[in-house]
Structure formats: C-alpha cells, structure tokens
Amino acid sequence: MADHAALGFDPAPGDPAAVLALTKKLGASAQSLGEAARVVKDLVSHSSQWQGEAATAFRASLSQELPRYLGAAHTSLAEAARRLTGWHDTLVAHRALAARYESQAAAAKTEQALSDTRRLARELATEHAAAASRVARTLNAATDRLAPKEPGLLSSIWHKITEDPGDALSNASALLGFAGALVSLACPPAGLAIMLVGSGLSLAALAVHTSDPKFRKSLGDGVMKGEFDADFWKSSVTLVGDLAGTVPGVAAVASGAKAGTAAARAAMAAAPEGSALAGLSPGATAFRQSAWTSAEELRQVESPLTGWAMRSATQGTRDRVGVAVAGTGAATAGLDYAPDNETLEHGSTAVDGARGALDDAPSAIRKSGRVWSGLRP
Numbered sequence: 001m002a003d004h005a006a007l008g009f010d011p012a013p014g015d016p017a018a019v020l021a022l023t024k025k026l027g028a029s030a031q032s033l034g035e036a037a038r039v040v041k042d043l044v045s046h047s048s049q050w051q052g053e054a055a056t057a058f059r060a061s062l063s064q065e066l067p068r069y070l071g072a073a074h075t076s077l078a079e080a081a082r083r084l085t086g087w088h089d090t091l092v093a094h095r096a097l098a099a100r101y102e103s104q105a106a107a108a109k110t111e112q113a114l115s116d117t118r119r120l121a122r123e124l125a126t127e128h129a130a131a132a133s134r135v136a137r138t139l140n141a142a143t144d145r146l147a148p149k150e151p152g153l154l155s156s157i158w159h160k161i162t163e164d165p166g167d168a169l170s171n172a173s174a175l176l177g178f179a180g181a182l183v184s185l186a187c188p189p190a191g192l193a194i195m196l197v198g199s200g201l202s203l204a205a206l207a208v209h210t211s212d213p214k215f216r217k218s219l220g221d222g223v224m225k226g227e228f229d230a231d232f233w234k235s236s237v238t239l240v241g242d243l244a245g246t247v248p249g250v251a252a253v254a255s256g257a258k259a260g261t262a263a264a265r266a267a268m269a270a271a272p273e274g275s276a277l278a279g280l281s282p283g284a285t286a287f288r289q290s291a292w293t294s295a296e297e298l299r300q301v302e303s304p305l306t307g308w309a310m311r312s313a314t315q316g317t318r319d320r321v322g323v324a325v326a327g328t329g330a331a332t333a334g335l336d337y338a339p340d341n342e343t344l345e346h347g348s349t350a351v352d353g354a355r356g357a358l359d360d361a362p363s364a365i366r367k368s369g370r371v372w373s374g375l376r377p
Contacts, residue, residue, distance in 0.1 A: 006105035007118055011125040012094035019091060023084040030077035037070035080139055087135045094128050166212060169205035170238060171333035173198045173245050178330035181323045192299055202245025209242060234349045240356040244364035248298050256291025303363040325359050
C-alpha cells in the first residue's frame with residue numbers, strides 16, 4: 001500500500017519479472033516435450049526391423065498414444081508460454097500507467113483532480129482484473145490438455161468393443177445366453193429365440209477370433225512351443241466358449257436344412273412338370289419347424305456331469321441351476337469391461353475355464369452327438 005499511498009490501492013498488481021521467468025521455463029519445457037515426441041516417433045518407426053518378443057514389448061510400451069500425448073502437451077505449453085508473454089507485456093503497460101496515476105494523485109492540488117485520477121485508476125483496475133481473468137482461463141484450458149483424462153464408463157466400454165470385436169461378440173453371446181435361460185423359466189419359446197440369437201453371435205465371434213493372427217499365435221505358441229502363459233489360457237477358454245455356443249444354432253440350421261430339403265424335393269416331385277418353385281413353401285415350412293424343434297430339444301440337453309450331480313433334483317431345480325451357470329458367464333462377460341486389473345482378468349479366465357470344462361464342453365459334445373445321430377442317413 002505504501003507504493004500507492006496517494007491512490008490508496010494498487011490498480012495493476014503483479015510481478016513482470018516473475019511472469020517473464022515463468023514464460024521462459026514454459027517455453028523451454030514445450031521445446032523439450034516437442035523433441036521427446038519426435039524421438040519417440042523415430043524410435044517406433046525405426047524399430048520395424050526388430051522382431052521377437054522384446055521388440056513387440058518395446059513397441060507396445062511406446063504406443064501411438066504416447067507421441068500423441070507428448071505432442072498435445074508440447075502444444076499446450078507452447079500456447080501457455082505465448083499467452084504469458086502477452087500477459088507480461090500487458091502487465092508492464094498497466095503497471096507503468098498505474099505509476100503515472102500514482103504520480104498524478106500525489107501531485108494533485110485539488111480534491112477534484114485527486115478524485116478524477118482515482119477514477120481513472122479504478123477503471124484501470126477493472127480492465128486489469130478482466131485481462132487477468134482471460135489469461136487465467138486460457139492457462140486453465142492449456143493445463144487441461146497437458147495429460148489425457150480418464151475416459152468415462154461408456155467411452156471405456158466402447159473403446160474395448162472396438163479394440164477387440166471378437167471378445168465383444170463372445171461377451172454379447174454370454175449375456176444373451178443368460179437372458180435366454182432366465183426368460184425360459186417363464187416363457188420357453190421367447191427364451192429359446194434369445195438363445196438362438198446368442199448362438200449366432202458365438203458363431204460370429206468364432207469367425208472373428210480364428211481370423212485374428214494374435215489370437216492364433218497365442219494358441220500356436222502354447223501348442224508348438226509350450227508357452228502356456230495367460231494369453232494362451234485366455235484364448236483357449238475363449239475358443240471353447242465360442243465353439244460350445246455355436247452348437248445350438250448350427251445344429252438347428254443343419255436339422256432344418258435336412259428336413260426342408262427333403263420336403264422341397266417331395267413337393268417338386270409331386271408337382272406338374274415345370275413347377276420348379278413348388279417346393280419352396282413346403283421346404284421353408286419344414287425348415288422352420290424342424291429347426292425350432294431341434295433347438296428346443298437341444299436346449300433341454302444338459303452336461304452329463306451336471307445331470308449326474310443333480311440326478312435326484314426336480315426339473316425346476318435343474319432349470320434354475322442352468323440359469324445360475326449361464327449367469328456366471330454373463331458376470332465374467334460384464335467384468336471384461338471393468339477397469340483393467342490383471343488379478344480380476346485371471347480370475348475371470350479361471351471361472352470361465354471351470355464352467356467350460358464342467359458344463360459347456362460336455363454339454364456341447366452331447367448335443368453334437370445328438371444332432372449327428374439325427375443327421376445321418
């Protein structure tokens with residue numbers, strides 16, 4: 001206050017020297033980040049000839065996101081340095097004007113002259129505060145861009161779906177399998193329809209997974225090289241789940257195709273010559289009826305291990321246990337979209353593996369045998 005005794009307040013507070021020093025530090029940091037981004041890009045691009053597990057781990061650690069984040073931080077700090085440079089110049093100008101008003105106030109001979117000078121100083125203070133607020137907002141925005149923000153729940157789920165569509169299809173199939181089993185308790189036809197859709201998703205997941213080189217490599221390394229690591233077990237459990245899930249849908253289509261073809265041929269043979277389309281309607285009807293009947297029969301086929309363990313239980317209890325088993329698959333599918341946690345992932349794989357060994361695989365084998373016996377001539 002002593003520096004502005006005549007005005008009674010400081011119209012333009014601030015330390016230009018401190019602002020200038022901070023500007024220089026930000027500029028140097030921005031330059032370093034820009035150089036770091038360039039070096040990381042060069043390392044990734046020049047490592048393409050380096051092969052093997054170490055090379056794969058190296059490239060994974062220096063993902064494409066790292067150079068992008070470094071570049072964003074470089075841009076943000078450079079912008080902050082530019083804004084602070086402007087603020088430094090404004091601060092110097094405002095403080096010079098404040099010093100002039102202080103001199104005028106100290107030299108004022110009348111109350112009117114002192115009042116006019118203080119009015120001008122208050123106007124300067126208002127302008128100074130507004131300029132400081134604008135700079136603060138700009139710096140806050142630049143700070144927000146310095147580092148990546150944690151994605152929201154929906155954004156994280158969408159990222160995982162697009163990153164691994166095969167797993168997304170498997171998870172959707174597991175969720176529909178649980179929903180179908182639950183609905184079947186009250187309305188078997190509706191539950192069966194839901195489970196058939198889930199079976200179709202399992203078939204799509206199987207196609208996507210088997211076409212994925214990374215998926216095939218994890219299985220191949222385990223079989224050929226004895227590398228039974230976490231990736232191998234996860235891929236193995238996923239493969240078993242996909243295969244087991246496809247059985248009801250494929251079996252229903254195969255059974256329907258056999259019945260539909262036979263009905264169409266019979267109708268065409270009985271029709272007048274030239275009525276090639278005569279078998280279309282009977283064939284379609286037979287396909288639909290046979291496919292639905294086959295799917296309903298397979299829905300009631302249970303794992304021999306489960307059947308043995310529950311040999312004295314009522315059918316209602318068996319159905320509820322089936323819903324619980326399907327529920328574990330839905331639960332592990334849902335956990336796949338939880339934040340990354342190695343322990344949780346390994347636990348989910350263990351649960352799915354146990355369910356596959358005790359229920360899914362034996363059940364799929366029994367269902368396949370039932371279908372094959374019906375398809376044989």
